[in-house]
Amino acid sequence: MTSRRHFLAGLAAASMTPLGGWAAVGAPDYLAAALFPDGSYRLAGLSAEGDILFTLPLPARGHAAAAHPQRAQAVAFARRPGTFALVIDCATGAQTARLDAPEDRHFYGHGVFSADGATLYTTENDYEAGQGVIGVWNTGDYARLGEFPSGGIGPHDMRLMPDGQTLVVANGGIETHPETGRTKLNLPVMRPNLTYLDHSGAVIEQMELPRALHRNSIRHLAVRPDGLVAFALxxxxxxxxxxxxxxxxxPGTAPRLLTAPEREQSTLQGYAGSIAFASDGKTVAITCPRGNALHQFDVETGNLTAAYSLTDVCGIGSAEQGFVFTTGTGAVGEITEGAHIMARAKCHWDNHLIPIRTLA
Amino acid sequence: MRPLFLALALALPLPATAQDSAAILTDVVEAHVLPGYARLSETTATLAATAQAGCDPASPDLRAAFHGAFDDWILVSHLRFGPSERDDRAFALAFWPDTKGFTPKALSGLISTSDPVVESPKAFAETSIAGRGFFALEMMLFDPAFADQGQAPYRCALIRAITTDIDRNAKAIAEDWQPFAEHVTHSGGNSPYRSENEALQELYKALSTGLQFTSETRLGRPLGTFDRPRPKRAEARRSARSLRHVELSLITLRDLAMRLSADHPAIAADMDGAFDNAIARAQALNDPAFAGVANPLGRLRIEALQQSINDIRQIAANDLGPTLGISAGFNALDGD
Structure with missing residues (x-):
């Protein structure tokens, strides 16, 4: 699949970043899960131009992935309430390890590596207790080291703060149990929060939205290098x-909520799927697959600066300039001055697009 | 401001065959929704009046009024949009599942302090939704743990407060449906629905999530797993209404499905057959509180009932939805 052009582009990219492990496979810039026409679920490595550099099979539908900070290694997570996560050597295409959720736990689909790459953290459901936990795994042999409470119910996305020490977790607040599928069990009493934890699981800070917004589930996160956290609801x-x-x-301040004017906002069906900061950090964008829209905001003023109509758009990541996005219809596009499609694949790109390095 | 991306900005798919969406919307609202909520507010009025007349939990009159109003709630409980969602009215009528046991906690909290909040309907409406509605009332009428908690006069006042609150909520929903009906039948303008297709989607979603709730929650929760069945998680098991809720929900969801598929006789016939099968299984079960989940034979029959509901869900998702012109993208459908 890897063309000479991509290989060279990969080499060029690799020469600018000290990520030797990733260079060998043509330095994919993004990872994304997808459903392919033959019915297979696969994890794909994408170039910055949206071309597929490699694909690797997954046993069931994927959701998000985490890229190791140094090794050419990724962990692809099953879609909730899956119980597997696969460690994949992106240089050889081989599955090198498999994480199985312990008894009475399932994965939520997101996870993050520690700054040194030695530890992996995963968001999980302790479903008998109806409480969120963070699983801790040794990335040497991918043995489970332990777990600690996530600080809420339904932890979904999780990120490492720029201090390399603090984890920020989006506790979506929604209780589910694998015996009742994806049925939401506690909507009237849900209380989502954003929880900051240290490596030992000690809660540093928790942020809740105003009471009138307790039904607004905090699900996905993006973190700017200066520590500003953006969350999608x-x-x-x-x-x-x-x-x-x-x-x-x-941290330490009240949240700011950003919205489009009512006329635009009312078309989104109350659903944002992914979120990212642009690489310059001045704009932040959410994707809204139910409203078929991508909304871009100025971080400073909080104003909507662009709204693009894109069918089933969901994956989004920062690009060298602006953003790259994926859609459930197979498109990979970029947002710079405007939006344009760079590539189309015969697949359904799944929820998230994972940048594997910070494009500065 | 809005650079339209024409290459990707696909219009909503058109229905595969001709259908009169306006007629379907009017029919569902006038023959399914409005009469359902009108019936509910009549039987909740009877319930509140009966509790005023006598609040003995064992009173046959009170229990009959409880069953009558609860039946009518189940018959509309899939219509979870618009007036039912305002001020959390639907959740205040039926707080279930209660995974953390909030209802007994809320009731015990009121009883142990003889909280005077029961004297004022307005104040009671501000208390925890877990301590209100049909499931709180069921606990007061049927759970031995509440038969002798606190003092009898307070329990009586609490039962009356719960029934009055149920009636207030049912009335508020029925009243709000008068103006809201127009929003569903006449989309655009002030309506939250921008098109007939969006309004139709809302009704279709009521059908599909209603079926999902009955299969995954009403049956899935007590089923648990083979190694760990959960009979005590059956809905309204104290009043032995668990199976009845499944049956009533299937009957009302069939009525909605038939109206939605009015212009597509082949799909309507398929759905009708699948509903027949599921309802017949429910009626033959003779296990009112799903105690049978804990023994192999009983479990098998409840699983077969669940499968027959999943068969209806398949027809709804694969045939009815697309034919109505309702389709959602890979990510839009995922919800995560």
């Missing part, structure tokens, strides 16, 4: 209301 309340679906939080 999924509204579980009265659908005749159209609350904000994007928030910004700096």
């Amino acid at each position: 999924q509204w579980q309340g009265d659908k005749t209301r159209h609350p904000p679906l994007l928030g910004l939080h700096r």
